[in-house]
Amino acid sequence: MAGLGFDDLLQQAEQLTTTLDGGTELPRVQRNFQQLLDAGQRLCSKSNFGQDDAQIKASLLLSAQGKDVPKVSDRLKSLTPAQSFEPLETVCDTDIESFLKNERENAILAVVEEQKQKTYAEVEKRHWQTRLNAWEKEKQQILNKLIGNDGTMNFSQELTEQMSVSYYRSSVDTTSNPGSNMDSWELAYARQVHMYNDRIIEGGLPLNLSELCKNAAEKMKDKNLFSVWKMVNYLTDVAAGVGQFPSILAQRTSKSVLVAFIAQARKFLEDNYVEYMLNTVYARPHIAQRGGVPGTLNLVKSFLKVQPTHNLMQGYDDGEIDGIPLWAVIFYCLRCGDLDAAVDVAKQNEHIIPEFYTWIQEYAHNNGRKLSSASANKMKIQYKRSVSGSADPYKIAVYCIIGHCDVTDVHTEVAKRAEDYLWIKLSQVEVTDKPYADDLLTLYRLQTLLVDEYGESHFNAASNPLLYFQILMLTCQFEQAIEFLSRFEALRCHAVHIALALNVQEFLLTPLSLHAKMLTCDPVDNSACTIIKKLNLCRLIMMYTRKFELTDPREALNYFYFLRNVKSEGQSLLAHCTSELVRETGEFEMLLGKLNPDGSRKPGVIDKYCSKDKEQLRKLISKVAADTEAKGLHEDAVHLHDLCGNHDQTLTLLNRLLSMVISSSDDSHPDRSRLKHLSLSIAERYRNHAVETSQLLRSTFHLLLDLVSFFDLYHANRVEQALDVMRELQILPSSTEQVHSKVTAFKLYSDDIRQNIANILLATMNLLVRQCKVQQNLNKSVVTKTGDSVFANARQYARALITFAGMLPYHLPGDATARLVQLEVQLN
Structure with missing residues (x-):
């Protein structure tokens, strides 16, 4: 063909044209290029290659499994009504074959429809269950992050202006510690907690956390909170330990422990009332005329002179002592907790109340403050006959206290304060397995009465939260009391430390789940003796510390x-x-x-x-x-x-971090310089101290550090030094003979190295181009043989890099390959 001229080509073309024209029945069609393009597009639009291809593949697959495609297609068409899974219509009863066939297909369709409905129901059930579980977890996380929120979304109520500023403040007092989010109360408690933990860590006998917090309240000179901690001290002074019981729950539901709690609560109210009487007498000494005689009886007489009871008395027949009604003196002796003084008063008037003297003597000498069944029955009979209709409220109250005569009477004329009412009820309460026993005020019934029937609104808890808190605490409802107090942001720190004081004494009930609400009630833990609820102490502590954990x-x-x-x-x-x-x-x-x-x-x-x-x-x-x-x-x-000391994991993370920044410069990547210095310091320390690490991780780490040095030289345009470093690393081939061995070695590198191979190749190729340009500028002035050898070595190096890149079992970015080829062309 190379020897043919233009004339010969023209002759052959004419012969081909003649051959097409002769001996054919097809018409001759003449079209230009545009017409041919339009016709081709029309043909393309008429054919659906994707669908035909899919049908062909499906036919091949079914044929490979031995299925006859045409027959399968016919059978599918015959089952067209089954696409909606509706029962097929019945046929004539005389057509037995068609009837049986129809029934069989109906049975199959019914099973399919039933299974479909079950599947839909199961999918929907699991879907909503998953959504609810996810929402529950999200809700718990939100609740944990909300300060001032309890487990039932009952946000703390706003405190009224009537509350004392000393401990009901809403603003943070940080004058004692600038820059801290802790107020003075929180700092005072934190110091006590620090002392308590130090003793535990040192291994010594633990301090009394309740006593430490009471000392803090005393230093803060707040009488109300000092009284609260005094009450907590009384309650935690119960001689009980979890070692005697299988669990804290068993201890809290034990009759003996509950009786001890009630006795301590009653003693706290009695001692507090003695202080109140002393303060009242000392405030008006000219009226009290106490003199120098000590004792409860003299204190009661002086107190009743200051606060006379004659206005309550329409008449009395049992006499008086120094002008003071007899039953009032006995009542206030009991109110002070001095049973011996009450017995002495009854003895002095035995001629007036002979039977009562026997009963009160028995009551005082019984450690449980309880009459025998015979004495209690006699006292109740006498109460119903004569005492219940008496005009003396103190006599009625004394009989109800000692004989538990009428547990429903609230004694409004005598119980002028909530503490008086609670003391009377605690004097009548009994711990029994029958929570609703007739004629008995059980602890369970008292707790239900105070919480469910009276509740927070009756005691005006929003305006005076400490009162309602004390009522709950003194009736052995520790968890409910702490949860209630924690709702108020200004009082939360006190609630937390009261909870800690009870917890270290193993008196606090906590749930097993950390994600439980702040206050939970498990029916499994129900007791006939007392109401059982559990406080999520973990959540309470984390909610409390979130306020100041960033600053303290x-x-x-x-x-x-x-x-x-x-x-x-x-x-x-x-x-x-x-x-x-x-x-x-x-x-x-x-x-x-x-x-x-x-x-x-x-x-x-x-x-x-x-x-x-x-x-x-x-x-x-x-x-x-x-x-x-x-x-x-x-x-x-x-x-x-x-x-x-997790050295392997240290190197793993360092390798991962370095691999992302080695090809950058310190100026372009702000983290590179910091990571480089961190890696060098770790490498030096590991080498000096012979730290043992994985060989693969260590080799990768040092190779990455060497590559960091290589790219530092590259960005500094120190061509010869950078090329020398790359030759020493022996990652890339410098000749075509090394390509196979370097490709094999490349497979052994970790991903931290392999993912940077494109940048390494481009940097090396750029260095070769720069080297040739420098040599070319030198050759313009002086022609040397050295320059020719530099060009030859650079071309050989570049050819080896191109071959190496093509043989790598690693996908390089397309632009990297194109860039390598362009740079290699510049060397020719």
Whole structure:
């Protein structure tokens, strides 16, 4: 063909044209290019390649399984009515074959329809169950983050202006500690908690946390809260321990323990009333005329002179003592808790009340303050016959207290305050397994009466929350009392520390689930003796510390230490809270410590709580490191893994971080310089101290550091030094003979190296181009053989890089390959 001229080609073309024209019956069609293009597009639009291709593939698949495609298609067409899964219509009864066939198909369709409905129902059920579970978890997280919120979405009520400013303030008083979110009360409590924890950590006998908090209240000079802590001290002074019972629940439902709680509550009210009487007498000494005679009887007489009771008396027949009604003196002796004084008064008037003297003597000498059945029955008979209709309210009250005569009477003329009413009821209450026994005021009935029938509105709890709190506490409803007090933001710190004081004494009931509401009631734990509810102490502590954990992380850790024995996901809740605290505050070094350049560790705040168990400390820091890594804070996680001795994980994260920045320059990537210095310091320390790590991780780490040095030289335009570093690393082939061996070696590199191979190839190729340009500029002035050898070596190097890139078992970006080819062309 090369020897043919234009004339010969023209002759052959004419012969081909003649051949087409001759001997054919088809008409000759003449079209230009546009007409041919339009015809082709019309033909293309008429054919559905995707559908035909799908049908062909389906036919091949069914044929490979031995299915006859035409027959299958016919059978499917015959079942067309079944697409809606509706029963087929019945046929004539005489057509047995068609009838049976129809019934069979109807049965099949019914089964399919039933299964379809079951599937839809199951899918919908699981869908909503999943959605509800997800919402429940989200709701719990929101509740945990809301300060001032209880478990039932009952937000704290606004405090009225009538409340005392001393402990009902809404603003934070930080004058004693500027820069802190803790007010003076919270700081005072925190100091006591710090003292308590220090004694526990030192291994000494634990201090009385309730006593410590009472001392704090005394220093704050708040009488109301001092009285609250005095009450808590009385209640925690019950001689009971969980060691005698299988559980705290068994202890709290024990009759003996409940009786002891009631006795302590009654004693608290009696001692408080003695103080009240003394203050009243000392306030008006000229009227009281107490003199120098000590004793309860003289105090009662002086008190009744200051607050006379004659206005309550329309008439009395049982005499008087020094002008004071007899029954009033006996009542107030009982109110002060001095039974011996009441017995002396009855003895002096035995000639007037002989039977009562016998009963009160028996009542006083019984440790349980309870009459025998015979005496109680006699006293109740006498009460119904003569005493119930008496005009003396004190006589009625005394009979009801000692003989438990009428437990429904509220004694409004005698019980002038809520404390008086509660003392009378506690004097009548009995602990029994029959909560609604006739003629008995059981503890269960009293608790139900105060909470369900009277409730918060009756006691005006919103305006005077401490009163309602004391009523709940004194009736052995500790959990409800603390939950109620915690609703008020200004009183939450007191509720938290009261809960801690009860918890360390093992008197507080807590739920098993950490995600439970603030106050829960499990029907399984019901008791006939008392109402049982559980307080989520963990949530209460975390809700309380969230206010100041960012500004006072040390104090927050002190409270988290109380959660050290609570397990969550197999780990101590202390570790979970510490992990969150470290991540929220960012105070890694202050809380967890740091490593010095010589490899020694500088202790952190957390060391105080793990001083006796280094393995526990390591696990705690490891937990924080894992959580920090899961949150995506990889650089912080590097420090933490290194701190707890997880050297392999330290190198793993460092390799991951370095691989993302090695090809950049320090100026273009702000994190590169910091990561480089961190990696170099760790590498030097690991080498000096011979730290054992995985060989693969260590080799990858050092190779990445070398690549960092290579790219530093590359960006600094130090061509020869950068090329020398790359030759020493032996990652890339410098000749075609090395390509196969380098490709094989490339397979052994980790992904941290392989994902940067495109940047390494481009940087090396750019260096070769720069080297040739520099040499070319030198050759313009002086022609040397060295210049020719530089060009030859660069071309050989570039050809090897192109071949290496093409043989890599790794997908390179398309623009990288194109760029490599362009740079290689510049060398020719």
